[in-house]
Amino acid sequence: MNLEQKVEEMRDEIIGSTQEIIRLKSVKDSPKDEMPFGQDIHECFMHALNLSEKVGFKTKNIDNYGGHAEFGDGEEVVGVLVHLDVVPEGDNWTYPPYGGEIHDGKIYGRGTIDDKGPAVSALYAMKAIKESGLKLNKKIRIIFGLDEESGWDSLKYYLTKENAPDVAFTPDADFPAIHGEKGILIFDITKRFKKNYKDNGIKVLKIKGGNRPNMVPDYCEAHLISDSSIKEKLEAYKENNKIKLEIEEKEDTIIIKSYGVSAHGSLPEKGENAVSQLILFLNSLNLAEGDASDFIKLYSEKIGMEYYGESIGCGFKDDPSGNLIFNAGVIDLDEKGVKLTVNIRYPVTYTHTEVIEGMEKELKDTGFDIVVLENMDPIYLPKEHEVIQKLMKVYREFTGDDSEPITIGGGTYARSMENAVAFGPLFPGQPELAHQKDEYIEIEDLIKITKIYANALYELAK
Structure with missing residues (x-):
């Protein structure tokens, strides 16, 4: 069974898990009782770890500053860098910003595109690989950051306790692969x-x-x-x-x-x-x-x-x-x-x-x-870099889009370590909804990016 079929089998799970995590408001707040980014973010983090265990992964909590879920064998690690915090919701939403409601084939809510929807997508991409029985030579690890929108203290602390992945991507920007980010x-x-x-x-x-x-x-x-x-x-x-x-x-x-x-x-x-x-x-x-x-x-x-x-x-x-x-x-x-x-x-x-x-x-x-x-500081990798080439191969095969890698003004977790780039979830020509009212993700796009990420992770870890 191929990875696309596995993802289709999990369609309802992916949609439901996305709705559940959107309903958890996770705006950074004052530290409280060993919860360095506030109670709301902590509860969302616990939810993510519990979901990871439920779908079959080993998890690790790094002093409530962040953590990861992983599977596979080998010395090298392929990472997916996601974040669970969101910016404040703002005003004048058509649908509740923490409702996770579905309207016209779209899931609405703060974080649907930045970055909870893609985090769920990456988690189920990992599950699809795990359940497919495909042979890997490396571990695959999803790392949960908790304050990407303000300060990055979460990931900084995590990297003092855990080694950085050997290669990684973050589903927190645009397709195709991004080989440069402005300072x-x-x-x-x-x-x-x-x-x-x-x-x-x-x-x-x-x-x-x-x-x-x-x-x-x-x-x-x-x-x-x-x-x-x-x-x-x-x-x-x-x-x-x-x-x-x-x-x-x-x-x-x-x-x-x-x-x-x-x-x-x-x-x-x-x-x-x-x-x-x-x-x-x-x-x-x-x-x-x-x-x-x-x-x-x-x-x-x-x-x-x-x-x-x-x-x-x-x-x-x-x-x-x-x-x-x-x-x-x-x-x-x-x-x-x-x-x-x-x-x-x-x-x-x-x-x-x-x-x-x-x-x-x-x-x-x-x-x-x-x-x-x-x-x-800015980051910049040549288009010929191995990570860029492998991600572009998967993207082009899946979409038929022969676009070249791009640079962006956004800042992602890719700049926190070597050999890391941003990769999706927004397809070329789609509206940028991050940090805006009525943020949403198309359900078909949620499933599509899960298939792309499953193939990309396999390409990097095989």
């Missing part, structure tokens, strides 16, 4: 406010919006003080710019609410940045002079609605990976100061130092500082 730089643009308002213009008390640096913010609000109504200006601006703004005028303050569209931080053009929308509107008003209005002007001139960082001095690009990607993800401004958290994906032939130096040149003498929070 990821996360930083704050900050300033402590000292300058008092100088005139009777509109005063900005507060701006707050965004959930994570690697998400396009879908909501932001500003609190203002104004001597007169600004409702007419808002309505005119909203109409001219085709954006969603709402106003709530109270006796002592005016609240402006900006609604955008969430998207993955590596693909800001797929979303609508609620922070940028709001700040550009504020910049059109008669603001009182001061530090807050200086920031709003700076943001409007140096960031605006740009995706590639041109005006702030980091509009770099190269042939292998294209443009630098700039996402203003979270803002927190009050009368004491401002902190804008930005996520940048920079081309594979550049360094984070070059990116920072470019921005610092543009921000010179403005009083704004760049505080680096995290950097992940």
Whole structure:
């Protein structure tokens, strides 16, 4: 019996297991009682280990920081790197974000495509190989990470206790095989406010919006003080710019609410940045002079609605990976100061130092500082690399697509070790739904990627 037939036999199990794990909210939270990433993620991790044992694999829990399930013999290990944590769900879902509901042949929910659906797919791909009786020369191991969306402490800790696989792929990006990932730089643009308002213009008390640096913010609000109504200006601006703004005028303050569209931080053009929308509107008003209005002007001139960082001095690009990607993800401004958290994906032939130096040149003498929070260097494997060649062979045979390997702006677990790449689950031309409302996976795609992963794992482990 071939692997495709085995997967078809498990179709109902795969669908049901995906629904079950989607129903477990697993957003990172504060540590609690030996649960380093919070109780919700811990419960999802326990569920994954229990499911792995149920389908016939040996499991190992590494101090609740992560773990793995494996089978097979041999000294070498073929790894599948998955993560069980998800980004916050955001608002305005058509179906419950943790319902795992099926509508029109799709399973809806946070994590269906990033990365719980593919994790379940990889687990059942392993099961298909195990039950087929095919001879392997290597172990196959699925590694469960628990905070891929923020910090990677889980996998870092795991790799202090366990050796990295000899080769690996992560089902957490796109098809075909991905031979390069841009560098990821996360930083704050900050300033402590000292300058008092100088005139009777509109005063900005507060701006707050965004959930994570690697998400396009879908909501932001500003609190203002104004001597007169600004409702007419808002309505005119909203109409001219085709954006969603709402106003709530109270006796002592005016609240402006900006609604955008969430998207993955590596693909800001797929979303609508609620922070940028709001700040550009504020910049059109008669603001009182001061530090807050200086920031709003700076943001409007140096960031605006740009995706590639041109005006702030980091509009770099190269042939292998294209443009630098700039996402203003979270803002927190009050009368004491401002902190804008930005996520940048920079081309594979550049360094984070070059990116920072470019921005610092543009921000010179403005009083704004760049505080680096995290950097992940780019990864790049030649197309001729053995892992790339084997994965491409399986992909081309299964799909008939002769596309070449690609590079991406997303950051995956592939950059945590040598000889690892991202491989699926999104097929060329499909919409990018990770980190967006109404995230879903097509049931037929879930089954299809399980078949591809089964064949790919066998190709790497035989």
